[in-house]
Amino acid sequence: MNYSRQREVILQTLKSNVVHPTAEYLYAILKEKEPNISLATLYRNLNQLAENDIIKKIDGLEPSSHFDHNTHEHYHFICEKCKRVYDISADVAPDVIRKTEENTGFLVKKHDIVFSGLCKDCLEQIKESN
Amino acid sequence: MNYSRQREVILQTLKSNVVHPTAEYLYAILKEKEPNISLATLYRNLNQLAENDIIKKIDGLEPSSHFDHNTHEHYHFICEKCKRVYDISADVAPDVIRKTEENTGFLVKKHDIVFSGLCKDCLEQIKESN
DNA sequence: TTATAAAATGAGAATTATTATTATTTTTTG
DNA sequence: CAAAAAATAATAATAATTCTCATTTTATAA
Numbered sequence: 062m063n064y065s066r067q068r069e070v071i072l073q074t075l076k077s078n079v080v081h082p083t084a085e086y087l088y089a090i091l092k093e094k095e096p097n098i099s100l101a102t103l104y105r106n107l108n109q110l111a112e113n114d115i116i117k118k119i120d121g122l123e124p125s126s127h128f129d130h131n132t133h134e135h136y137h138f139i140c141e142k143c144k145r146v147y148d149i150s151a152d153v154a155p156d157v158i159r160k161t162e163e164n165t166g167f168l169v170k171k172h173d174i175v176f177s178g179l180c181k182d183c184l185e186q187i188k189e190s191n
Numbered sequence: 192m193n194y195s196r197q198r199e200v201i202l203q204t205l206k207s208n209v210v211h212p213t214a215e216y217l218y219a220i221l222k223e224k225e226p227n228i229s230l231a232t233l234y235r236n237l238n239q240l241a242e243n244d245i246i247k248k249i250d251g252l253e254p255s256s257h258f259d260h261n262t263h264e265h266y267h268f269i270c271e272k273c274k275r276v277y278d279i280s281a282d283v284a285p286d287v288i289r290k291t292e293e294n295t296g297f298l299v300k301k302h303d304i305v306f307s308g309l310c311k312d313c314l315e316q317i318k319e320s321n
Numbered sequence: 322t323t324a325t326a327a328a329a330t331g332a333g334a335a336t337t338a339t340t341a342t343t344a345t346t347t348t349t350t351g
Numbered sequence: 352c353a354a355a356a357a358a359t360a361a362t363a364a365t366a367a368t369t370c371t372c373a374t375t376t377t378a379t380a381a
Binding site: 140 | 250251252253256268270271277279280282283284287288290291294295296297298299300301302303304305306307308309310311314
Binding site: 194195196213214231234255 | 338339340348
């Protein structure tokens with residue numbers, strides 16, 4: 062993987078983002094710093110960065126993938142109301158890889174847990190309006 | 192939800208299938224019993240059945256959703272070599288919903304764990320060829 | 322440093338999965 | 352059996368992502 066300015070900007074933009082943006086969302090922000098960047102370049106680089114474990118691609122948040130600069134083991138929660146994506150501590154499923162490998166005889170290379178429901182903010186909003 | 196012959200055939204076909212097919216795969220099989228069925232009808236019914244918790248839609252297995260007639264709590268593993276989807280016992284992550292709700296204050300309505308790697312068959316094939 | 326090869330880019334076409342539209346048919350119900 | 356509600360087939364439309372390709376950028380090494 063050679064250096065490229067576009068890839069650098071993509072990575073820095075993703076790192077400075079608290080949320081876990083979709084490609085489309087990231088593209089809108091990127092355009093400010095790098096107005097000529099192409100959507101294909103963004104997708105190409107996101108995939109490359111993910112393959113090299115520099116970032117993480119979060120699948121299962123239909124209809125589009127989200128991207129996370131945090132590569133430490135952790136999981137994700139998407140709020141069905143506000144659509145924000147939150148990190149969930151890996152503590153909620155201790156030894157999940159080891160247990161799965163022991164149960165099955167499979168080799169686990171990747172895993173993710175995706176939760177959905179209502180986040181704290183949205184739960185409180187709903188309570189107030191009742 | 193009214194009765195419809197198409198929905199019945201879709202459900203029975205899914206139930207008689209050990210694998211966890213995509214819509215496209217299911218469509219090919221369905222055509223034998225119900226040659227005039229439309230792909231839109233299949234998608235409409237799969238979504239309806241999933242909304243009513245009669246079947247389960249498995250997201251996170253890009254590039255397309257898979258469908259599972261087993262609605263009991265369990266998880267999924269996709270083999271990166273043979274692409275088969277296997278069930279994983281819920282035992283590998285005990286109390287994962289309760290723990291997540293306690294940690295966050297969120298309300299968890301759904302969750303799934305998706306693992307990927309190599310299944311037992313493919314691991315053995317690789318060993319043999321070495 | 323410069324020539325060459327390898328990698329990356331932008332622009333837009335192409336592809337794939339899925340959903341929406343609509344006229345028609347099927348199912349339910351009183 | 353008639354009317355209303357739901358479902359269908361066919362196909363157009365959409366949205367996310369990947370592919371193509373001519374051009375530009377980056378790395379290499381003579």
